[in-house]
Amino acid sequence: MKKINIFFALMVLIAAWSCEEKENMDPVATWTVNGPVVSMPANNASVVLDETNPTAPTRFEWQPSTASNRFVVQYEVVLLPAGSTDYANPILSITPGNNARDLSAVATAEQIDYALSTLCHAPGAEVQLQWAVIAKVIDKREVSVQNITFKRFANERIPATLFVTGEATEGGSDVSQAIPMRAIRNAEGELTGRYEAYTHLKEGATFFFRDQAIEKSRKLGGPEGKLSCGGVIPSPGEGEYLIRANLVDNTYEFVKIDRWSLVGDAVEGGWGGDVPLEYIGGGVWEKEIIFYLPYETAGWILRANGDWAYLLKRVKESADADNKGGKLVMESQAAGQGLEFEDMPGTTGLHKVTVDLSADAYTYKLTKIISPVQTIVGKATDVTANAVSGTFAIEGEAPAELYLLEDGAMIAQLTKDGNVFKSEKYLALQASKSYSLNSKADGTGTAFDGDDDGVITVDHDQAYQINVDFDKNELSWKHYNLKLFHWDEAGGGWDQRQELLMTYVHPYKFEVTGNLNAGFHSKFISPWDIQFGSSGTALSGTMTNGGANYTGINSNGSYKATITVSNDFATGEYSFVKQ
Secondary structure: OHHHHHHHHHHHHHHHHHHHHHHHOOOHHHOOEEOOEEEEOOOOEEEEOOOOOOOOEEEEEEEOOEEOOOOOOEEEEEEEEOOOOOOOOOOEEEOOHHHHOOOEEEEEHHHHHHHHHHOOOOOOOEEEEEEEEEEEEOOEEEEEEEEEEEEOOOOOOOOOOOEEEOOOOOOOOOHHHOEEOEEEEOOOOOEEEEEEEEEEEOOOOEEEEEOOOOOOOOEEEOOOOEOEEOOOEEOOOOEEEEEEEEOOOOEEEEEEOOOEEEEEOOOOOHHHOOEEOEEEEOOEEEEEEEEOOOOOOOEEEEEEOOEEEEEEEEEOOOOOOOOOEEEEEEHHHHHHHOOOEEOEEOOOEEEEEEEEOOOOOOEEEEEEOOOOOOOEEOOOOOOOOOEEEEEEEOOOOOOOOOEEEEOOEEEEEOEEEOOEEEOOOOEEEOOOOOEEEEOOOOOOOOEEOOOOOOOEEEOOOEEEEEEEEOOOOEEEEEEEOOEEEEEOOOOOOHHHOEEEEOEEEOOOEEEEEEEEOOOOEEEEEEOOOEEEEOOOOOOEEEEEEOOOOEOOOOOOEEEEEEEEEOOOOOEEEEEEEEO
């Protein structure tokens, strides 16, 4: 019975407590909230924001609000344009401490000045506002409002960030997808007020800059290269662009990027070539590209639009562990940023080249591509380039001797240098023949090849240099195309020259027919390793690599020019025959 009585008493207490709780939970309409009473700043106060002390506080205080049902009151302080009652969209909102229960709140000079800048008030301007303290109890609101004037900083702040956003951009009008720009810093690491971004723009739309990737941030734009607060920028057209903004002189500019290309000894065409990448979005260019030996000395750089004024090189001491990546800097900007630069080193074989010019990157990376071996000498994307080269894999251990056989007959013994074998001369090879490498001159030794059939083919007739590196298990090849350069030294000069591509004729012969002018200078060139010239003036004779400009054409007309070179490309016999 004792247990039953205790249980009954407990139930009576719970019922009594429940009845008391219901009586205190009055309907919303039956209880009230007294509004807060503002203490400071006083009505119509004037505050000068101190630029030299950006963290200086402006303190807002008020007397407490009370609810008739004794519920907890929470507060919010807002800044509004003069006359506004849109408390849900203030210029600035400040939440007091203690879970919004404190009777004061603080905003720094920098916070208030920035909020005024987003409304395009000029530096140094006096701006009339309202400040309000809002008392909140469940869904009831009571507001107390005062007038206040703030004087802005005398100078506009230089933001640490700047973004590109708007319908014309890759991220569209969603500001959360705004494209960050790179803030250019000087050699001391200080902000310069200059920013840049590589991105794609759409035609027939607009964009603008924001200093933060949020809606309530400072918006900048305007036509014709001039920036103003709140403006928009018309797209210059469909394509990829380098966009530059300068917040010191409030200007912007575009550089259309038709292509970023690799150029240098390590890639096809050498320093006279141009191997373009493809834009894949997000400030990134990419493509699979073949790199060639000798990679120990071969280098390359990135060039925009074939223009030597726009070169990207590697920042010194930024190389990845495998030396196939690193940070990039525009050569023309490096000194101002306190950076030293260098050409990117070459490598061998097929690699995916990734160039990331998004704001937080400016890097490149080479990723090796493993692909089936094609043992073809002379196969290249552009066989008409000045210097054409390539590699493919070779299996096996280095022999004591190595011979090149043509249709089973030995045509050259390659010179041994450690585990590397080289053809000292250029070998006149033909597409109609089959070739093999063997450790014995009669072909009875060990055969070396990359695809196990023992046969090396030639894509087109040419004079090739062959290297076989057993340390890297690679065969590399190279040949030169020659061009007849023809120009008026006294007139338009070198920049107005003709470049006539010559046709290779087996063995060691190059020829071309074209219109030549009396008194003009001529040379047979594969820029810039080969430069055949002669001080003679006869229509036929001997030329040397590095010789003088030839000036023997004494009447205008169509000529067939022929040059037969030595197998080391040191000398050549030439002739000009008028057609």
